Amino acid sequence: MNRIIVLLLLISIFSCKKENINEVPSYITIESITLDENSTHNITDAWVYIDDDLQGIYELPANFPLLAQGKHKLRVKAGIKDNGIAGTRVSYPFYSSYIVEDQEFTPEVTMAITPEVSYLESANFFIEDFEGIGMDLDTTSISDTSIIEFDTGINKYGGGILIDSLSTFEITTDELNNLPQAGAPVYLELDYKCNTSFLVGIY
Numbered sequence: 001m002n003r004i005i006v007l008l009l010l011i012s013i014f015s016c017k018k019e020n021i022n023e024v025p026s027y028i029t030i031e032s033i034t035l036d037e038n039s040t041h042n043i044t045d046a047w048v049y050i051d052d053d054l055q056g057i058y059e060l061p062a063n064f065p066l067l068a069q070g071k072h073k074l075r076v077k078a079g080i081k082d083n084g085i086a087g088t089r090v091s092y093p094f095y096s097s098y099i100v101e102d103q104e105f106t107p108e109v110t111m112a113i114t115p116e117v118s119y120l121e122s123a124n125f126f127i128e129d130f131e132g133i134g135m136d137l138d139t140t141s142i143s144d145t146s147i148i149e150f151d152t153g154i155n156k157y158g159g160g161i162l163i164d165s166l167s168t169f170e171i172t173t174d175e176l177n178n179l180p181q182a183g184a185p186v187y188l189e190l191d192y193k194c195n196t197s198f199l200v201g202i203y
Contacts, residue, residue, distance in 0.1 A: 024107035025065035032060055033078045033098070036118045040191050045079030046115070047091045057089060066105065074103035076115040093185045094123040126176060130156040140170045147171060 028048070035041045046062055048055045051073050058064050076098040077091040098115030105111075128136050130149055137158065139146055144166040147158045160169035179186055 023067050025067050026069065026105040026107055027063060027065050027110040029063045029110055029112040030058070030060060030076070031112075031114065033076070033115045033117060035078075035095070036116050041078075042080060043078045043092070043117075044081055045089055047077035047079050049073075049075035049077070063110070068105040069107055071102040071104055074100045076113075078115070078117045092187075094120055094187070096120055124178075124180075126173070128158075128173075130158050136173050137171050138173075140172050142168055143170045144168045 030046050033043045033046060035043070044060060046058045046060060048058065048064075048066075050066060050068050052075065055066055056064060057079060078095045079089055080092045082088040082090045095117040096119075098113075098117055126136075135147065135149075135158070137147060139160075143160075145160050145162065145168075147160060150157050150159060160171075162169055
């Protein structure tokens with residue numbers, strides 16, 4: 001009886017090894033994920049799902065294997081570094097997913113894709129683009145300098161000049177009373193540029 005059990009176990013082990021050896025991966029290359037709003041972004045990762053099962057999180061640009069053959073549902077979510085910290089990577093909750101319902105996967109073949117995502121219709125925005133009359137931003141009491149508005153003829157933006165005698169530039173908004181509650185995500189998206197003479201932001 002014991003010999004039969006040992007024999008069955010050996011057959012099972014060798015069968016599993018043979019099955020794993022026969023699994024030949026297909027490959028996906030993702031250079032970048034684009035945002036269709038023509039807006040700037042800082043998408044750093046691709047969260048890849050096959051049939052809604054997470055396969056991995058890949059820093060961009062990426063080339064990676066997948067043990068999938070034939071047609072499967074492919075989903076890619078855009079990932080960011082939460083709070084700019086590399087150790088806290090999350091899929092950005094305000095972007096849609098890139099989905100191909102019947103993606104063909106072929107062993108040993110590399111498939112190059114450029115996923116495109118967009119903001120969800122349910123996302124709510126507070127935007128300061130310096131295009132309207134007046135601003136929703138103001139400097140705080142500890143700021144050494146004030147907000148300066150610039151107009152390039154193409155777009156407008158605001159900035160603050162910092163020199164030796166003007167070392168602090170802090171801005172604030174009026175109190176926002178309609179922010180989501182109960183742990184719902186809230187993010188600040190900020191475009192900025194620094195050089196030796198000025199800081200420009202939110203343009």
